[in-house]
Amino acid sequence: MSFDSQFDALLEEAVLRLDADRRTGVRFLSTDLNSLRKEVTTCERCELCDTRNKTVFGEGSPNAHLLLIGEAPGFQEDKQGQPFVGPAGELLTKMIQAIELTREGVFIANVLKCRPPGNQDPLPHQIESCRPFLQEQIRLIRPRVICTLGAFAARTVIGTDQSLSRLRGRIHLVEKTPLIATFHPAYLLRRPEDKFKAWEDLKTVKRELEKQPGVAGFGRPSP
Ligand code: SF4
Numbered sequence: 001m002s003f004d005s006q007f008d009a010l011l012e013e014a015v016l017r018l019d020a021d022r023r024t025g026v027r028f029l030s031t032d033l034n035s036l037r038k039e040v041t042t043c044e045r046c047e048l049c050d051t052r053n054k055t056v057f058g059e060g061s062p063n064a065h066l067l068l069i070g071e072a073p074g075f076q077e078d079k080q081g082q083p084f085v086g087p088a089g090e091l092l093t094k095m096i097q098a099i100e101l102t103r104e105g106v107f108i109a110n111v112l113k114c115r116p117p118g119n120q121d122p123l124p125h126q127i128e129s130c131r132p133f134l135q136e137q138i139r140l141i142r143p144r145v146i147c148t149l150g151a152f153a154a155r156t157v158i159g160t161d162q163s164l165s166r167l168r169g170r171i172h173l174v175e176k177t178p179l180i181a182t183f184h185p186a187y188l189l190r191r192p193e194d195k196f197k198a199w200e201d202l203k204t205v206k207r208e209l210e211k212q213p214g215v216a217g218f219g220r221p222s223p
Helices: 003-023 033-041 075-080 086-098 124-141 151-158 185-190 192-211
Strands: 066-070 107-110 145-149 172-174 177-182
Touching: 033 124, 066 124, 066 151, 086 185, 086 192, 107 124, 124 151, 145 151, 145 192, 151 172, 151 177, 177 192, 185 192
Parallel strands: 066 107, 066 145, 145 177
Antiparallel strands: 172 177
C-alpha cells in the first residue's frame, strides 16, 4: 500500500471514529432482552446503520446457561435478521446438539449487530460502539458459560490480540464467567479437518456447564 493510500485509509478511519463518537452516548434503559432488542433495532451508534437491512440482535433462551458469540451478521443474516443461518448456521446447530443442548435452549449473539458491507472485518470503532449491547446481553442473560466462535469474537470478548490457537484449550474468565474459545463454523466448513479440535472445545464447554451448580440441560427454567 502506498503512503497516500495508507494516509487516506487512516484519515477515513479517523472520520468514521469521530462519527461513531458523535453517535455514542446512548444510555441503556433496558431491563430485559426485549427492550434491549428494541434499542438495537433503532441504533445509529455507528455507520453500519446506514447499510444494514436488519439488525441481528441474537436469538435463543433469555435464561440460557450457554451464550455463543460470533463475529458479525453476514449476507443472509442481514436479510433475515437472525444469527447463523445458512450452512454455517446448520453446522452450529449440530455443534450445539453434539453437547446435548438445543439451539432454542442456548443464546446465540454476535459482537456486531449489523453487517459490515462486503463482510469486511469489523473496525475498532464499530466494535467499541456495539460492545455495550453485548455487555448488556451478558448482564441480562447471566450465562454460566460463554463460548466464542472464531478468532475475532474470542479476541474481542477476552480483550486480547492473541491468536485463536493460543486462546483455545484454556478456560478464560470474563466477569467470573468461564469462556471457551473455538472455531467459527464457517471456518470449519472450509477446514473440516479441524472439526476434531472443535469437538475437544465443545467437550470442555459441556464439562464447564456440568460443573455449574443447578445446571441440568437446556437453560435455566423461567422464573
Ligand atoms: S453495529 Fe452495533 S453500534 Fe453499529 S449501528 Fe449496528 S447496533 Fe449500532
